[in-house]
Amino acid sequence: MNILYGIYFIFLNSINLSKSTTPNVLIFLVDDLGYGDLGCYGNSTIDSPHIDSLARDGARYTQMYSAAPICTPSRAGFLTGRYPIRLGLTSNDNRFRTFNSPGQSGGLPHDETTVAQVAQELGYRTGLVGKWHLGLGRDGEHLPTRHGFHTFFGMPVTNVQTCGNKKVYNLIGGHGEILDRSFFSYWITLTGKIWLTIIVVALVTWLFYSRKLAFIILIICAIGFFVGMWYTLSFTLLSRSSCLLYRNETIIEQPIHLEDLTLRNTNEATRFMTETVQIHKKPFFLYMAYVKVHTALFTLPENVGRSRHGAYGDNIEELDWSVGKIIQTLKILNIENDTLIFFSSDNGPFLERGIEAGFCGRAMASSGKLSKPLRGAKGQTWECGIRVPGIVRWSGHVVSGQTIESISSLLDFYPSLLELWNVESMPDRPLDGVSLWSNLKFISSTIQVRKERNTLFHYCGSTIAAVRQGKYKAHYWTPTWDEGMRACPSVTICPCLSTEHSPPLLFDIEADPAEESPLDIENYADVLSMMNTAIQEHQATLVSVPNQLETLALPWLFPCCNSQGWTRMIRLITNSCQC
Structure with a gap:
């Protein structure tokens, strides 16, 4: 930690905060939850009474936006209050939009200050339960315990289909179809076109040039094919060994057992809160980052078949049970009124997963009537990919039953807590979020709001794909969907920089949240001029930083539990890391 940060933390420790400004902080962040998946957002087929009660007893946001349309950058923005491009956690390469292996060297930079670090220095006991997905690095250098969390129980990377079973999606056009296939046949499916091209080239070489050269081409390509298959299935998310469960900095399960993971995570969360209050006598900062509802879906056997909406509904209802617990x-600890609760999702639903994905939901148009379902999905900057549920509850402080229609973002939670704690942000680390408090009604409050939002930039990777100002939203880039779909199962997830628009597509989001009727651009020159000016001013504040995502997994960095030296190497080569 550099000298400047040391001075900053000394300053934090010198602040005398009252109990009213140091409530317990409880964050529920769900993975891939759709805007329309909950009863409080209009869903009538899935029961979510406990989450609905948070909205009833607090404030529900109708225009809450994720910090990015996909996991890693969104979570980084949430924890730092800064656009992920400032952190080196964005990529325009569809292969590196998130961390795709525990063997990658990158991670959340250590010169960034997470909200957990600030809380820790203010005397909070901090804990993370669930999903991290912000890097693991060499010897665990990027684990949550190195970024302000006293305790960590969860997955350092992410849950994927491989973690659940050997069923994988047919990515070649079968939207929602699940096939029983081996990893070998799956690899052939993914590389079939390349392999066919090689065979054709070798055949032409054989017939018209040299049989010896054709034979050499085939041998080299065959070796490359099997080495590539071994590498991909051993050191990326297609390997079950990448499905890790950590306690602090120790692997306790590899591969992870998913079925009862929500139960275990819930027990960890309740234990952390109880120990902090009764033993440590401190306020707590708990980041409950659910592994749900990212595929592979999983529930306890007794929760299978409970929902009217199949397996996905079962998962939401088990999630709701956990929130209720x-x-x-x-309530048991008698701290309900002393706990600030925030609930949201990291991005929209993963529609490429068909029947295992959530809903795009419906948003209210300015007429007050229900609009059509939101457009797009996870990975896209259409509304469905970035508009997420948002609930704030602080009993006895925030007036219950509020509906907040102003534009808000996951970037905003960090500066909101800084204002609550009366802490200044680092001068060389500009925050992109603004306080949520300005639009909330309080029973009584002395919080001083310092800034209001003017513009919200929606990044796809390292590129601004869309801009929101007031009721207007401009799309500079959009994805190209697979035919007849609003998703891209042929390439796992839509590349959102497929089609550039100049001039951009412009929508009145308040009147047309479904983004179906672009405005006549000639009549909105002033609007676009202000947006372009905002983009230029924003980009002038960006400083080039090392990219953390665009690195291949290194076998010697891939974690393998209970093994060292030659034993570890053999287990890695044979893909048999287990504990």
Whole structure:
């Protein structure tokens, strides 16, 4: 930690905060939850009474936006209050939009200050339960315990289809179709066109040039094919060994057992809160980052078939049970009124997963009537990919039953807490979020709001794909969907920089949240001029930083539990890391 940060933390420790400004902080962040998946957002087929009660007893946001349309950059923005491009956690390469292996060297930079670090220095006991997905690095250098969390129980990377079973999606056009296939046949499916091209080239070489050269081409390509298959299935998310469960900095399960993971995570969360209050006598900062509802879906056997909406509904209802259990613990500890709760999702639903994905939901048009379902999905800057549920509850402080229609973002939670704690942000680390408090009604409050939002930039990777100002949203880039779909199962997830628009597509989001009727661009020159000016001013504040995502997994960095030296190498080569 550099000298400047040391001075900053000394300053934090010198602040005398009252109990009213140091409530317990409980964050529920769900993975891939759709805007329309909950009862409080209009869903009538899935029961979510405990989450709905948070909205009833607090404030529900109708225009809450993720910090990015996909996991890693969105979570980084949430924890730092800064656009992920400032952190080196963005990529325009569809292969590196998130961390895709625990063997990658990159991670959340250590010169960034997470909200957990600030809380820790203010005397909070901090814990993370669930999904991290912000890097693991050499010897765990990027684990949550190195970024302000006293305790960590969860997955350092992410849950994927491989973690659940050997069923994988047919990515070649079968939207929602699940096939029983081996990893070998899956690899052939993914590389079939390349392999066919090689065979054709070798055949032409054989017939018209040299049989010896054709034979050499085939041998070299065959070796490359099997080495590539071994590498991909051993050191990326297609390997079950990448499905890790950590306690602090120690692997306790590899591969992870998913079925009862929500139960275990819930028990960890309630234990953390209880120990912090009763033993440590401190306020807590708990980041409950659910592994749900990212595929592979999983529930306890007793929860299978409960929902009217199949397996996905079962997962939401088990999620709701967990939220209810944690809220019940607050009541048992008699700290419900001393706990600030925030609930949201890291991005929109993963529609490429068909029947295992959530809903795009419906948003209210300015007429007050329900609009059509939101457009797009996870990975895209259409509304469905970035508009997420957002709930704030602080009993006894925030007036219950509020609906907040102003434009808000996951970037905003960090500066909101800084204002609550009366802490200044680092001068050389400009925050891109603004306080949520300005639009909330309080029973009584002395919070001083310092800034209001003017513009929200929606990044796809390292490129601004869309801009929101007031009721207007301009799309400079959009994805190209697979035919007849609003998703891209042929390439796993849509590249969102497929089609450039100059001039951009412009929508009145308040009147047309479904983004179906572009405005006549000639009549909105002033609007676009202000947006372009905002883009230029924003980009002038960006400083080039090392990219953390665009690195291949290194076998010697891939974690393998309970093994060292030659034993570890053999287990890595044979893809048999287990504990």
